[in-house]
Amino acid sequence: MALIKQTKTEPTAIDVRSIVRDFPQLQAQLHSADASQRRWAARELLEHRNSASALVDRLPVESEPSVREAIFTTLARLGDATAVQGLVECLGSDDASLRNEAIEALKTMPSEVAPVMQGLLHHADADVRILAINVLESLRHPRVEQWLIEVIESDPAVNVCGCALDLLTEVGTRHSRAPLQRLKARFASEPYIQFAAMLALKRIDPA
């Protein structure tokens, strides 16, 4: 036996990957009993502009992690309004894994998430507001600091403000200094806020 070289990398067996399929076929494939077929359909649907709705519908019932990961990745790549809305709705799910995966996907879509961020940061549910701040942690958008400032200036929940404060410690600039001082005053009896705000102010250049 030895090192061998086959002249092609094509699969030897005919399988689902080698069949050219159109949108209806892929949509049907997304509900196949075979997880590998569902996963492959989720990846191939990236080539179809209107596929976000089918993918979003599949998310809550999809139990195979690898298929879910494929769906999230394709939705993030599609990045249209349907995809964003579907991902945002996952933030309210009781399924922690679904929420976390949605956060990870949203973090990769700065331009698409920006229009809905304001609404998320004013969501009635404080947990969703915290998840929105988690999205901001890695969101590449020039408004991140401004959104965080708005949170620490107005959000009534100390935990939400605490999350925003943690992030401001890293991304804050001199624009955050006065809001941080006001946050300290607003939560004067909260030791964590006092400590974290002091740390943030120390880290932020006064210039």
Place this chain on the structure above:
Amino acid sequence: MTQAAITPEEYLKFTEFFYRKTGIRFEESKRYFVDKRLYERIKESGRESFREYFSFMRFEASGNELQSLINVMTINETYFFREEYQFDCLVKSILPEVSAKKARGEPIRIWVLPSSSGEEAYGIAMCLLERWPGITEHDVEIISSDIDTRILDMARAGLYSQRSVQKVPGAYLAKYFKATTRGYQMVDSLRGAVEFTRVNLLDAADVRAYRDFDVIFCRNLLIYFDDLSRKQAALTFYEALRPGGFFLLGHSESMSRISALFQFRKFPDAMVYQRLEGGLA
């Protein structure tokens, strides 16, 4: 234009950010290395201070500046037997486990990417021939891929500088290379044993045919990708591996921060990732 010095607080802020993004941690001892490259990027991007640059780089929607920064902060150097402990892991731990499950006559398949100029794929080939007794009982296919067709031509030619072969054991050098006026050339038998192919890892059509691999080496590539591209690449590797197949990243990279689809395996020589048997369901 005079730049303000990077303060200790700014250095800390940068290294924490860079670690989260790439898994690469720079200690205080790397201060000179990091500062020098940061100053270069600050100047190149037309910014006047670290603060201004950091803000621009961190929030730039395209991520281009972060990419440029990663490029200068990582040492993009290829040579034979780089991170050799992973080859030891391959022959001592991984291949014995893989070969034990192979049906008679079924080849073991190894995918190497990025191929670059072929040092890694040829290095693996030499290791198998010299250090893995199982090669007498099993056929092994090595496919080495890259997006750059120019570098693939160089890999096929198999011509290397003295510097590139400096870690090749003398006995291997004598056996597998020919000294020429232009450098060291890989012998024809090994050049003919590795398949070099062009592939864009993020193109579904490109990667569709890459499957049934038992081992994938993908070292020091994903650090150049953005988060979403890393996730796409992880799915590609998941599809390309057989259930139970092994996946090796560079020493500073971590799959656990990219995808949950692989389990961590700790072997005596190296830590690797593995696609679970039968998938995750």
